[in-house]
Amino acid sequence: MDNKTVETISYLARLKLDKDKKDKITKDLENIINFVDELQDINTDDVTPLANPLEKTAPKRKDFVNSKDRKEVFLENSPQSDQDYFIVPKVVE
């Protein structure tokens, strides 16, 4: 884990790290990765990955609309919106 890797993953996560905290976070991340590296030593041949403890697939339900249109309510929570849209900085020149 070096500064360049941290910069790459920070960008992927859309995060910018404070300059004065960058070294500490890089060191922390390196320690954490070293810590979880213990997993590399175990034999997992023929072990099926477990994504959910109950291994349930999402149940199917009848395909009908059961929620109300609450557009106004949700738009109200936006930092900036007009009647129909979330407003963001201009995307297309």
Next chain:
Amino acid sequence: MSIKYKTLSELKELLEKKDISSFELVEETFKNISSSKTNSFITLNEEVALTKAKEFDQGECEGDLAGLPIAQKDLFCTKNLRTTCGSRILENFIPPYNATVVENLSKAGSICVGKTNMDEFAMGSSNETSYFGAVKNPWDLERVPGGSSGGSAAAVAEGLVCAATGTDTGGSIRQPAALCGITGIKPTYGRASRWGMIAFASSLDQAGAFARNAEDCALLLNHICSHDEKDSTSLSNDKENYLENINNDLKGKKIGIVKEFDISNLSKEVQDSFEQSKKIFESLGANFVEVSMPNIKLSVPTYYVVAPAECSSNLSRFDGVKYGYRAENVNDLEDLYIKSRSEGFGDEVKRRILIGTYVLSAGFYDAYYKKAQQSRRMIKNDFVKAFSEVDVIMSPSSPSSAFKIGSKTEDPIEMYLEDLFTISSNLAGVPAMSIPHGFSKNLPIGLQLIGNYLEESEILNFAHQYQKNTDWHIRNPDSGDNS
């Protein structure tokens, strides 16, 4: 009449006998909260709570928990009541709906007095990562209450409320329950709905309860747990009446002690309490069996791949567009995302998002994420095998009693090891709880009981039988008998 430290059942009885009105109860609760020094609450719900109490007193509301004030962890969405998740990014977020757990408890008649403080997005074991400041342990204000549900645990331990909700992703109910000397339970994964719970790690998160004893936890679970179509991992199995199933004999029951949980390096008091508790269960007729769970030692590293991976994915929704904090003075849309997230999240959340992004990135996915999912299966298999031999598994809840505020913040891994005994239950998805069972350095310590899938009643029964024969759960920060 002082309502401090009264149990849920005691307050329920007082209300039923009309020895106290709900209005008096709620008013007194807010008085106690205002003089508290623990910083347990982020937002209070005074006006609504007092109105609801009046309605109850006028006979307009019914239910198992009618008229009783409780607190909600600030991770559950509460309609028209600010829900921050302990983060700056949700500092002004007011949900337009209730989480299913909140809705269930409200339908049972309980009154939400406020939202409790917590580690930011439930990431932490000390409640120090909250944007709204650290919570202090009511047994010693210089120490942490544990986390992430630290505010809920401290509020119950201090006697501000008789019950509170919590969530547990790696120990976030059991570890603070232990450090605050109260009872806390996390049911089987899928038993309580996650709808309206702000997601951290979706395959591990589970709602649960804090109270002063196991009996009250059973009553709370009766309402917290439900099948919910809105949560695709919600279990459809019939729900038990937990309260009716906690009066069973322990004769012939088998308790597993995990061979690989080495407690010989823990403090003498932690070891002595564990031995004493074993004797109590033996006197109640239970037998102890050593069970080998060779993969349990992989729990913490497995968790610190799986949980950050899911966290990085879940927290990508916070972008400053649809709700939450939005940074000012941005150049373009990408700048808006980056600045809003960088200013809105705290350091621990950023660390976990970065770890998650790293382990999920191309070239590392198989080495970390897939590998962790494989070791997760191995851990689950250990539980399945152990529960073919025993009824419950017993261990300490946490390695030590409450530590000083600031003493573990520099080294994330030291903090992560706080959850050494609790994390494996989340990876496997089994129910688990913590009950008070002694003191170390005059601070409470907890005993963990882990049950088989959907055997919440079993661990609640063990806990209730234990509490009928001990008084650790009755002690409180004012009672002066903390040794």
